[in-house]
Amino acid sequence: LTILGIESSCDDTAAAVVRGVAGSAEVLTNIVYDQTTAHAAFGGVVPEIAARAHAEKVDVAVQQALISSDVALRDIDAIAVTAGPGLIGGVLSGVMCAKGLSAATGLPLIGVNHLAGHALTPQLTDGIAFPYLMLLVSGGHCQFLLVHDAETYTRLGGTIDDAPGEAFDKTARILGLPQPGGPAVEAAAAQGDPTAFPLPRPLMNRDDCNMSFSGLKTAVLRARDAVMAEHGGLPEAIRSDLCASFQGAICDVLTAKSRRALKAARALAPDLSTFAVAGGVAANTQIRTALSGLCAELETDFLAPPLKLCTDNAAMIAYAGLLRFTAGMTDDLTLSARPRWPLDQSSPAMLGSGK
Numbered sequence: 001l002t003i004l005g006i007e008s009s010c011d012d013t014a015a016a017v018v019r020g021v022a023g024s025a026e027v028l029t030n031i032v033y034d035q036t037t038a039h040a041a042f043g044g045v046v047p048e049i050a051a052r053a054h055a056e057k058v059d060v061a062v063q064q065a066l067i068s069s070d071v072a073l074r075d076i077d078a079i080a081v082t083a084g085p086g087l088i089g090g091v092l093s094g095v096m097c098a099k100g101l102s103a104a105t106g107l108p109l110i111g112v113n114h115l116a117g118h119a120l121t122p123q124l125t126d127g128i129a130f131p132y133l134m135l136l137v138s139g140g141h142c143q144f145l146l147v148h149d150a151e152t153y154t155r156l157g158g159t160i161d162d163a164p165g166e167a168f169d170k171t172a173r174i175l176g177l178p179q180p181g182g183p184a185v186e187a188a189a190a191q192g193d194p195t196a197f198p199l200p201r202p203l204m205n206r207d208d209c210n211m212s213f214s215g216l217k218t219a220v221l222r223a224r225d226a227v228m229a230e231h232g233g234l235p236e237a238i239r240s241d242l243c244a245s246f247q248g249a250i251c252d253v254l255t256a257k258s259r260r261a262l263k264a265a266r267a268l269a270p271d272l273s274t275f276a277v278a279g280g281v282a283a284n285t286q287i288r289t290a291l292s293g294l295c296a297e298l299e300t301d302f303l304a305p306p307l308k309l310c311t312d313n314a315a316m317i318a319y320a321g322l323l324r325f326t327a328g329m330t331d332d333l334t335l336s337a338r339p340r341w342p343l344d345q346s347s348p349a350m351l352g353s354g355k
């Protein structure tokens with residue numbers, strides 16, 4: 001099967017072509033146009049600007065994906081598109097593009113849940129068998145998903161407020177470091193002392209898989225203000241200490257909660273063998289090292305797919321579409337864009353927060 005994927009739910013306009021079958025597929029092309037510069041002046045993603053940029057770029061991305069994979073529309077078996085959750089203007093751009101292509105070519109249309117795309121990535125990249133546990137940790141998401149199969153997920157817990165990537169970005173802003181904050185804070189943290197500031201680790205010792213990161217960012221703000229009051233500025237060495245302390249707190253929480261999530265996942269799925277991470281924060285070396293150490297201790301395989309496929313992309317959407325297509329689940333031109341679309345509808349925890 002050859003599937004065209006389209007993704008436009010946040011601040012990346014992406015198109016990709018994936019070829020293969022369930023459990024063994026290859027990414028032929030993976031085109032991503034990011035909008036970082038368009039939003040840079042505003043310190044965050046502006047939904048209206050994102051929607052406009054997606055509308056301008058989505059057909060270019062599709063064309064580019066087809067050209068660089070040397071695949072014509074007539075070689076495609078189906079068109080998969082992110083139908084939610086996400087910023088509605090952006091999701092609509094992708095869905096309208098996919099519907100137009102489907103109407104013009106007669107190709108089947110498949111609406112894909114963006115989170116399912118992330119959750120199925122370990123199978124696309126490494127052919128991992130179900131069930132597995134997934135930690136999705138990015139700028140907009142933080143949740144543990146037990147992936148039973150392509151259509152069945154148990155959300156074991158997640159953040160009740162900010163996502164860690166958001167906390168990295170806000171911390172960078174508070175400390176005068178550039179965006180995206182993750183890499184900048186990580187680089188500064190490498191020079192600092194993680195024990196210098198005793199920052200809070202909210203909910204860490206609670207016996208569930210939920211997390212909270214917004215208090216941490218407030219604690220960084222208070223610590224910065226105290227340092228500024230004392231020193232009349234923020235000395236670089238102290239800034240590094242703050243970064244190291246902040247990163248250590250995030251890492252501790254993610255590791256403690258991953259331990260709980262693995263235990264909970266094993267109770268529900270005794271044959272589970274792999275713990276996978278995805279999302280931009282999974283690029284962090286300290287976090288990655290801590291999680292792989294945890295897995296070694298718990299005799300679980302650890303998998304962190306290549307970063308290009310674990311941040312927002314359309315290859316994961318194409319692959320999730322391939323699985324739906326294989327299961328005979330296609331949509332028609334009434335497919336609608338959904339700002340919210342929990343993967344695990346039955347979990348009450350999901351109703352409180354879309355993160």
Ligand code: ATP
Nearest residue numbers: 138139140141165180181182183279280281284311
């Ligand atoms: P999504 O819609 O999936 O949440 P996103 O664009 O918010 O998408 P990603 O593209 O997956 O998220 O990741 C971006 C986030 O990852 C940013 O918040 C960034 O600061 C964070 N990040 C990137 N590299 C690192 C790093 N080395 N350490 C910590 N955080 C990082």
Ligand code: FE
Nearest residue numbers: 118138311312
């Ligand atoms: Fe995403």
